[in-house]
Amino acid sequence: MNEIKIFSPATVANVACGFDVLGFCLDSVGDDMVIRKVDKKGIRISRIEGFELPYETEKNVAGVSALAMYNAIDVDFGFEIEIYKRIKPGSGIGSSAASAVGSVFGMNELLGRPFNKTQLTEFAIKGEALASKCEHADNLAPALFGGFTLVKSVVPLKILEIPCPNDLYATIIHPQIEIKTSEARAVLPKEVPLADAITQWSNLGSLVHGLHTSDYDLIKDSLKDVIIEPHRSKLIPFYNEVKNEVLKAGALGASISGSGPSIFSLSKGLETAKTVKEAMKTVYAKSGIDFDIHVSKINTKGIKIID
């Protein structure tokens, strides 16, 4: 096998109470990538469609993670990467993570899987760091492992796969506005009230338990963020309106996807997830801001090979 085509999924990080540690994987949104073994040594980005991204390997997220892996192996050939980008950069649903994992996942397949998924995440972290200026794995882990993941620590990298109920769907609205990462970081407090921190870890512990036990009521009761949302939600127009309406529409919860501007919600069942989509649409239709909305089952497999 000299060439492989893969689907690299979009992901939602933070997941309300799980800031900086929790994430989940989407099914219906993601990039396609082709990875090809070539005679010429090194890593080359040979094609990019969808969005304008740099072709220079060292300046491209997929290139940087590919290089991290390439430098860890000793082969007399190289790889070409084609990127068919569908996840808009800066949307808050793991666009850079999808690129970062895509190249290393594909290369690993072509090499006969010398690396496990945690090792692939280590390489992908280097690519992610190019985009987000820090080494984190909250989008990488769910993209590679699928389902819900909890990144217990980055050094050493420890990723936990949290099970989830079968009938869990996400609805995500992406308002076409830009939130600078620096701005999303600047609004975060350095210190937080101990009482709020306790509420947050109580919710995260409960969410992990609710996912393990498929307890939708508990998932609903735990999808709350008292630490980050009060600050970052101000950067997203109509955030409170969207949240109120999707909860009225039957969603289990809603919060900021990653550092925004996308807003995700989780629902039991596809029908509710679609009702939630209509509720989101109604709020944003009168806003004058362009947006798109995705409905997706939780993708428990993660990144995959396609024909």
Next chain:
Amino acid sequence: MNEIKIFSPATVANVACGFDVLGFCLDSVGDDMVIRKVDKKGIRISRIEGFELPYETEKNVAGVSALAMYNAIDVDFGFEIEIYKRIKPGSGIGSSAASAVGSVFGMNELLGRPFNKTQLTEFAIKGEALASKCEHADNLAPALFGGFTLVKSVVPLKILEIPCPNDLYATIIHPQIEIKTSEARAVLPKEVPLADAITQWSNLGSLVHGLHTSDYDLIKDSLKDVIIEPHRSKLIPFYNEVKNEVLKAGALGASISGSGPSIFSLSKGLETAKTVKEAMKTVYAKSGIDFDIHVSKINTKGIKIID
């Protein structure tokens, strides 16, 4: 049935990363109590052995929780309570919680179980508040439900039962010193660094996952407290020495039990728990401070009727 004898277990609250929400139940340490239906209406404490505690119903933890339940029912008889106290008040292993749950559990049995365990906890909270000046359930919940519990919220009261591996044992040392609750509270910061809070909730999420999956390595890796321990451990003589030695002896982790002064550790298997006991003993033997040490399997049943 007019009389019932019960064993009301000691408990460990906070459990390293689970400050204010997590707790577990002990098997080998606890109070005995006798609850008796009597003709005379009202609640009367008729006997107290072991430690000096007030006989006035309104000043006794077991009496106050009993009254809370008694006021919620309409019966033409009363109850007598005998307390055979073995858990030293102020030891940090849920002495007041054992008293508070004992009376209401016993009365509920004699009444034919009109209340569920969450409702019993609600009554017991009133007794616990007498002792600790605040309404909390971190010791009450594990005493009533057994095993590990996560108190997701107090208002409304929501208690989650977290499963745990079969072979999990606790070793607890109780140095015979007094730490005033007010002092244990005063050393806590009102605000904590966001980065530390993230570490704490990552550990709590991981601990819940580790308990669900019986992953001892993960339990070990998660039994860490970066928020409370740095402050409260200073109040406990030889805390760091004990912790270092029990970890060397093979314990999965160690931390402050409740607000101290007891220190608990968790181990895989009885043999390791006993080795940990010797390690604790060695540290404290040369301290000049009296102490006692308990080794106990995790009690997954909680409070129970005895002959």
